[in-house]
Amino acid sequence: MKIGAVSELTGCNIETIRYYERIGLLAAPPRRGSYRDYGPSDVDRLRFVRRGRELGFSLEEIGTLLDLAPQDGATCETVQTLAEQHLRNLRAKLADLIKIETALAHLVAQCGTRPNNYCPVVEFLAREF
Known part of the structure; x- marks a missing residue:
């Protein structure tokens, strides 16, 4: 085809x-x-x-x-090991995304509550670490 x-x-x-x-x-x-x-x-x-x-x-x-x-034989064990590592990586990324979501939600909640057009999101992004 x-x-x-x-x-x-x-x-x-x-x-x-x-x-x-x-x-x-x-x-x-x-x-x-x-x-x-x-x-x-x-x-x-x-x-x-x-x-x-x-x-x-x-x-x-x-x-x-x-x-x-x-392949036959030990394939499932090898695949399981690879999948378990992938799952650990996904869970770590998910935890990081939850932290990012929490921080961003906090910044967005502050928008419009400050005088002089202060933008907490822009201020955070402009900060040096």
Whole structure:
């Protein structure tokens, strides 16, 4: 199938598909004339990448997961380790975002309460640390 059909089936932008080919996440498919000829395995792989991205995995992590996918045996343990590390990273980012949200909400609540057009957000951003 042509790249446009693959794009529609997977929800991946055509340029994104080409990018994944350039970086090796997706093998360049054989050509039929001047068109790339994608197959069902390419669609499955792109769906895997897209779902991985939706979960916040980096392209490097997704590459690792893709490399592990066809293996038998200890694959689940290795994937679990990678997923646990990713989960720890996400939780740390979430904690940071909560702190940022709290600080920004505090600054926004002060807007309009100060004389002389004092803006607490601008004042905070202009401060040296």
